[in-house]
Amino acid sequence: MLRDIEETIETLRSINMKLNPAKCSFGMEEGKFLGVVVIGNGFKANPDKVQAVSRMPSPLSLKEVQTLNGRFIALNRFRANHAAKSYPFVSTLKNCLKKAYFKWTAEVEQAFQEVNKCLMELPTLTAPYEGEPLTLYLSASDIAVGAVLLMDRKNVQTPIYYVSRTLSDPETRYSMLEKLVLALFYAARRLRRYFQGHPINVLTGYKLKNVLSKPELSGRLEKWGIELGEHAIEYKHRPTIKGQVLAEFVNEVPQHKEKESSSSEGSGAGLRLVNPEEHEFTYAIKVDFKSTNDEVEYEAFLAGLRIAKQLGVKHLETRVDSMLIAGQINGIYEAKNDVMASYLSQAKNLICQFSSFNIIHIKRSENKLADALSKLASTNLEHFAKDIRVEVLDHPSIQQNQVLVIQTGTESWMTPIIAYLSSGILPTEKAEARKIKQKALNYQLNDGVLYRRSFLGPLLRCVDAEDANYLIREIHEGICGLHAGPRMTVAKLMNAGYYWPGMHLDVVQEIRKCDSCQRYAPNTLRPKNEFFPVTSAWPFQKWAVDIMGPFPEAPG
Incomplete structure (x- = not known):
């Protein structure tokens, strides 16, 4: 710590900046810093700010409601789902654009009293270590979405940050899956420094990974999935909740209800x-x-x-x-x-x-x-x-599909991508795992078949090296083949709905092996190598100049 203080003081001297000794504290185990109280194992809310809210009476004017909302914002980091809890106050402001329309209802008063009770039990937040895996829980309701970022040390889950936001009118009509993806997308933007420096485990009872990897995604889901793909995010099933604070957060998530007709009696x-x-x-x-x-x-x-x-x-x-x-x-x-x-x-x-x-x-x-x-x-x-x-x-009228065991082929460039999309399996090396995650954003697994997404066209079926050679020969010299060049052959392959990496190089190598193209190709007179000018050792020899004798003297 002394080295850090010394480095800070030297930096201040180099830029000629002075500090106020009355506002500086060094070597303290606990103290106020940047609006929070820093302690040994984390930081907690400033008690002065908490008392400023708890001692505030019920607002009687629009100005007092605005003051209350401003004080709530300073404590939002410590409050779970603060957007949903503050919604009555925000709606009061929206409905009271003029002072004459101000109305403090009994519902708002009840929400205000409940928030005051929650302020007395704000959790203590902590900071993660470098590269430590973090866990994210998501929450969604009819009016707001939220998330809590936490870490698990010695089987104890400690929160790091709470984020939440209210939904606009179009967003309230999203499905529950879309709301949860929106909560994840909002958390990734707000907590970008945590998402970039740590692996994130998203624990939820919904299959968000399958939703983000479907080819028939809506525009917003596809946009969110592409932006989330840059982070090291793993989706896991939500286990039982260990902490009381987290239990109160997750209880606000609506339970998933399957649309089934079966009851206990049939x-x-x-x-x-x-x-x-x-x-x-x-x-x-x-x-x-x-x-x-x-x-x-x-x-x-x-x-x-x-x-x-x-x-x-x-x-x-x-x-x-x-x-x-x-x-x-x-x-x-x-x-x-x-x-x-x-x-x-x-x-x-x-x-x-x-x-x-x-x-x-x-x-x-x-x-x-x-x-x-x-x-x-x-x-x-x-x-x-x-x-x-x-x-x-007692049994369905249709027969269940029979599962037949087939032999899988050899490993190809598609094997790691299929393993990640189907089972979430990644290589042990971090760099290689990150590459697979980035590549998987451009692919879609449908009924066990890997497809490549295109920007303006349909899905392209991915093939291995053996099938690629057969397709090249069929397009180039098949029944309808024109013995076209590499560029046209690649265009025909993609128009037929096939893709593999390095298509142009493979087509060039395969066309060079074509006997008909080698025999009947047009004979060009262009030299294979470029010409280089060669200077002559006898410059006058170029124009055949012969000097017969000495030059005559000029007059004058």
């Missing part, structure tokens, strides 16, 4: 079969396996087709309240999911067995009887009347 669906004579047959379908709402709707639809087939129906008209099923059967919607595609294929196979078939989408209000049957089926079978037929499905 799912249900209802069917009504009506013949031309207005005779009605009611059926209740109970699903005893885990399924989503769309899968239950398809199970009820397939069960109705099977029952109609067993009754010998030739002409069938189906009315469903699921727009997804009606759109996919009529060809309006596309079944992108493998499960939905399997259901759609099986439904079309059953529809082909009828002489005529028609499906109509109706409103849910017009299908109240079938909905009532589905609710009864999901509760208990004992509530049914005797004239209602019950069918229990």
